[in-house]
Amino acid sequence: MLWAYIYCYQLTLDSHNYAAKHKAVHYPESSIDTANTSSWLTSSAPIAVYCSKVNKIIQCNDVAKKEGIDIGHGLAQAAALCPYIHILPFNAESERQILTQLAHRLYPLASDIVLDSHAYSGGLAVRLDNLVHYYGGHAPLWKTLTQALSESDVRYHFGCAWTIEAAKVLALRKHDSYLHALDDIKKALNTCPLSLTALAPNVIESLARVGVTRVQQLLAMPVQELGRRFDNNTIVYLTALRGETFPRVTLFRPLERFDNFLLLPFDVENIQHLTPFVTQQFEHLAYYLRARNLYTSSVSVHIHFREASPINIAIHSALPQSSVKSWLPLFTLKIENLVLPEPATAVELKCQEFEAVDTHNGDFFSDRFNDVAQKQLIGRLNAKLGDNSTFQPRAGNSHQFEYMTVNESSGSEYTYCSDTAPTFTFDSPKPLTQPTQICFGPVRLHSEWWRDRTNQRDYFIAQTPQSVRLLVFKDEKKQWWVHGLFC
């Protein structure tokens, strides 16, 4: 067997970032007015997650780390180091919810998932050996999984080994590389200290007394020897770590009904401001329904508060439907007259009843697994051709033809569209060598002042005798260059 353990060490922080970013993207105008009053929206604010049970900071972002705050500090120490730090309360229940959502996201791609949530952090174990066959190799499989993880914006460490227990030790070690050869796994495991294993503290201590501090030394000992000295649980764990036994685990199964709980990154006073978060949940619902070939005609939105009892907004539609586009207008109509009794802290979207799509609708069937197929395709291409071989062109924030298109979404809200943009541009302009006739132009473009080289170009569309249309320009020295093609 081969398992990967994905150790998510800052789930609360990640979900806060994700919700904040999502809101900023969808409602830029509303983010402007709130950003003035509270600085939490900007990623440059220091944020830490605080657990009141143990009085410790258990997660903090990079900005907070720069301020000197580290995991394990108390609240007073953190406040003394950085008076304007934003503190999020830790809630084990909500962290488990986030982990479940992550498992839901991975479930279409991997069948055997084990949820492993313990006191202050969580992790997912994914069985890989039975999937390799379907993905056609280790590399495409792992690329597909990591792509799905990167879309969910969760930070993680991972490890791969023959059992969940062994993979978890590697993940906690922050090993972060994909191994499938037994020798490699053994080599990686050998160097791990015993403190990363799930052995009880008194066992680790008694082992340390006889000089055993590394996994290598522990694995070298015969089981019979250890069996005389330690209890049954320890022995079961040790054999699992060696890969000799495979303890029974409960596999993750998605719920029959849809239930998505989202802790808001800040208290929302105005009900209209809930829309972006509910949109996010409707997107999850749409994805869920699509994958199962279902429709629904009623959903309910629960809004949770600190003290008041939760509000339940039931939304019914005449026609069974699934898309965000059809549910969101109904929701906005419903909340138009509602006033929140106190600031909301969380929203939950539930859906109990589903209706199957009638099978005569062939179009619905045809794109059912499209999303998964696309991910698998991109994972496969990247695995063979290299990570930079595929990209999706995005609009860039520039009026110059060189910078109009970027390979990765820059997140900038301002993009240019241009009628005169060519189909293809060349790496660098080539001198114009053939006779041409101008059919459109001129369009004069100056480079932006912040670029290193400023230039001024008069762009034309020109046609060669063979009727090839070129994007040509005349520079300041009156020389002619070809910059692109219209196909």
Place this chain on the structure above:
Amino acid sequence: MNKTLSVLNNHPHIWRAREQKQSEAKYSLGFPRLDEALNGGVASTGLVRVASLTGVGELSLFKDVICHHRTHKLVVFINPPGHLQSPWLENLGLKAEQVLVVKTQVQQESLWAAEQCLKSTACHCVLLWSNTINQKEARRLQVAATHNDALCLLYTPLQQSLSSSSKQRNNLQGSSQAHSSDALPITLDLCLQGNPHSLSVNIRKQRHGWPKDNIVILHKWTPDNNAIKWAMAHNTLSDQALHSVS
């Protein structure tokens, strides 16, 4: 002998010229004359070769085919001859998230990538730029495309087709070579030639139909100065009016 021949004759893939109408899904190109010559348009699946110079409007010609069908699926550009510009895609009518560009190092990689894309069932259309392709490779792509309900447009340079037509002439002149390497087992084989004001399309081979040469269509794929020219031509009157005012 006779029996075996009649069995062969029943094969559904044998097309006879008297069977004009085929109930095959076709995508219209939006040019009436061309659609008529193609019996309704481009087939919805299979491999289509387009031999032309780069930049004669060979992509915009397929605008309706690329943009208006199976819009939930990907359009993949494999090894395009430059940096694909997103405003152009937007003008054409493609959404950015629907487009994937694949860059490859060698010819074999692009063929492999095209086959993977076609087989993935996630793609509506694969646009592949490749200099040469042999019969075996073309057959692989054709099968992958038809079995997975996808379309593959293969763009090749013009020189190849010219040499092949001379080769065909040689064949006619006597050397009874069985096949020129250029006859590919594909759905449609087009050759585009640009003229100053129009585009002439040669159908060199099509399934379930006859080849046809020199179909001239008016094809506009870039903005032009006609509005300005028109304004200049009709300017004389306002010019006089200006004079009369002063």
